[in-house]
Amino acid sequence: MxxxxxxxxxxxxxxxxxxxxxxxxxxxxxxxxxxxxxxxxxxxxxxxxxxxxxxxxxxxxxxxxxxxxxxxxxxxxxxxxxxxxxxxxxxxxxxxxxxxxxxxxxxxxxxxxxxxxxxxxxxxxxxxxxxxxxxxxRESTPFDSTLLRRKDRLYAEWKADSTALTKQFASQIAAQKQAYEGQYKALRRTLSNWYNREIRTGNSYATAKDRVRQELADLEADHLAQVAALRTQEANAIQTAKERLLMALSHSQTAYEASVDSLKQLNNEATVHRTETVRNYGSGLAWFTIVALLVFxxxxxxxxxxxxxxxxxxxxxxxxxxxxxxxxxxxWHAVRERLHFTVRNRIKAFADQTPPAPLPTRPTELYDPTQLANITINLKVEQAADPDERVIYLTPKRRPIGFQTSSPDPTGGVPKQPPNVNGVHFRTAPDVENQREAVDSPASNTNEKAPAPDDSCAVNRTPSDHADLSLADLLQRLKMYKKRVGKHEAKKRAAEKAGKPVPKRTLNALSNNKDWVSYYQQLIDNIKH
Incomplete structure (x- = not known):
């Protein structure tokens, strides 16, 4: 368009x-x-x-x-x-x-x-x-890493200080314990000496023994007081170190937070600036597209x-x-037509190859045993001969098995009476056709003798009837009979090659199909000239 x-x-x-x-x-x-x-x-x-x-x-x-x-x-x-x-x-x-x-x-x-x-x-x-x-x-990663390193350093210092304090006071407590044990042993020896003197002299030294016992008690109390004092000093020293650690961590966290807040502020300013840029340019582009639409x-x-x-x-x-x-x-229509043509053509070819129905079987005789005791006379009405026989002659669907050699016409060189039944040319064997006529004729139901079969064959079309066929139909039929001639010649050569006699049926079929080829070739030549 x-x-x-x-x-x-x-x-x-x-x-x-x-x-x-x-x-x-x-x-x-x-x-x-x-x-x-x-x-x-x-x-x-x-x-x-x-x-x-x-x-x-x-x-x-x-x-x-x-x-x-x-x-x-x-x-x-x-x-x-x-x-x-x-x-x-x-x-x-x-x-x-x-x-x-x-x-x-x-x-x-x-x-x-x-x-x-x-x-x-x-x-x-x-x-x-x-x-x-x-x-x-900017990312806060540098500040994060700095804070982590500082915390690790402070915790390491705290661990070293606490370990040193613990060892220092542990050594002092150990020295105090050694001194206490020496004094304790000396006083115990003195008390033992007073007991031994009592045994030797028989005198009582209770006052001396009580004095030594009091010294032992005072010595133990003094030792415990000194150990408690050292433990207290140790706890105070560790607490002081811990407070220093917490203060250092607090200062580090405060410095980190201040740095991060400053970084966030800078990032927020950059984000706000980008947002304003997007809004300004986006608004300009939006109105520009509206103007472009109006221009269109x-x-x-x-x-x-x-x-x-x-x-x-x-x-x-x-x-x-x-x-x-x-x-x-x-x-789609072309595919459908081709599919219909192919399928229907195959159906037609399959139907053409289907043999005709067999002849009916000969009826059997029935005997009535109840009539053996009596003599029965059957009466039959004599009917006049009907000139119009009520017989229907059926044309076979396809050629029965068997061939009849055709003789060419001396005048035209065309087979005599070429038949055409349902568009397929064939010859009907005389014996089969005469048998059908004999079965369907009135003589088959009476005692009259059926006429002997002759050499005539059932013919539906005469040679002149093929003159009304188109050139395409004649060419198609000529091609079909040429294929049949080739097939029978192949059978003949196969038999000769095998050293066997060629069946008479093959020779008759070959001769018959050659006659048909000559017949259709002459019709085609007449149309062309």
Whole structure:
């Protein structure tokens, strides 16, 4: 289908706005490209977010295809529908079926314009967000590592100090214990001496012994007091070291938090700056796409007004392919026809090879034993001979087994009486055909003797009947009999090669088919000349 434009009838109007119309048309195409680029980004983002949980490996490709198809649907629809909507207003198509088409085209045009504007406006921010560099933020990793190293150092110092304090006070307590044990042993020896003196002298030294016992008690109390004092000093020293550790950790944490807060503030400032940049540029791009959409609409309107004012008429030239059936439908029809031809041809060939039904069996005689005791006379009504025998002669579906050699006609060289039954040529064996006539004839039901079979054969068509066949049918039949001649000649050669006599049936069939080949060849030559 080709769209043909006529020459302008108002050449003055056409020439006045020709350059403007050409420029505005190019602007309209550029505006559609801008609008399409902003639309495709948003459609892709929405489709990718929807498909990612379902098809994670195909989400990118599928989202791209959906974005391209969706954008093409909107922009191509606007390119085709907008001119029709403008022409409907310029040509006042408000009557009859024109009104229905005008309402439909205007409704779709408004819907596509709104969709395009909404997608372009919202997707502008997404596009700017994707292409704007990320905010230059700094990580707190250096401060984290510094804090961890300082904590490790402080804990190592604390461990070393506590270990040194523990060893120091443990040695002091051990020395105090050794001193106590020496004094204790000395006092115990003194007490033992007083007991020994009592034994030797027989005197009582109870006061001396009590004094030594008191010294032992005082010595033990003093030892415990000194050990307790050392334990207290040890605990105080460890607590002091622990407090120093906690204070150092607190100072380190405070310094870390101050550094991180300062870093967060810098990062927030960078993020806010990027957000403002995205908002400003996204807003500008969004309004730019709206302007591009307005330019597109203006280009369509001005172009149609220029054509209307110039008197340019548009006609459509159809070709045969525009009104022809769909290619898929024609292809399906061709496949269907070929399938039907193949299947039905095979069914027909299978049916042609099916032999006819066998002749009925000879009825058997029945004897009634109840009539043996009596003599019965059966009466039979004598009927006059009916000249019109009520006999139906059935034509066999295909040639019975057996061949009869045909003799060529001396005048024309054509086999005598070539039969044609159901479109298939064959000869019926005389004995089989005569047997059928004998069974169906009235003589088979009486005591009359059936006539002897002769050499005639059942014929439905005469040689002159084949003259009405077309050349294509004659060629097809000639080809069929040539194939049969080749098949029987192959059988004959096989028998001769094996050293066996050629069956008479094969020779008769070969001769019969050669006669048919000569017959159809003569008919074809007559038609050609």
């Amino acid at each position: 080709k769209q043909i434009k006529s020459t302008p009838s108002d050449t003055v109007f056409f020439a006045t706005y020709a350059r403007l119309a050409a420029t505005i048309r190019r602007s309209g195409w550029i505006a559609q490209v801008i609008s399409g680029l902003t639309e495709i980004g948003g459609i892709y983002a929405a489709a990718y977010a929807a498909l990612l949980p379902i098809f994670p490996y195909l989400a990118t490709t599928a989202a791209g295809v959906i974005a391209v198809l969706g954008t093409a649907l909107i922009e191509v629809g606007l390119r085709e529908l907008a001119p029709y909507s403008v022409d409907a207003v310029l040509n006042k198509r408000y009557h009859g079926l024109h009104l229905a088409m005008t309402i439909a085209t205007m409704t779709l045009t408004v819907f596509l314009i709104a969709t395009s504007g909404w997608l372009s406006f919202n997707n502008s921010f997404i596009i700017v967000e994707e292409f704007t560099p990320a905010a230059e933020t 609409l203006a280009s369509v309107i001005l172009d149609r007004i220029h054509r209307k004012g110039s008197g340019i008429r548009e006609t459509v030239e159809l070709s045969q392919y525009d009104i022809a059936p769909n290619m898929i439908a024609e292809g």
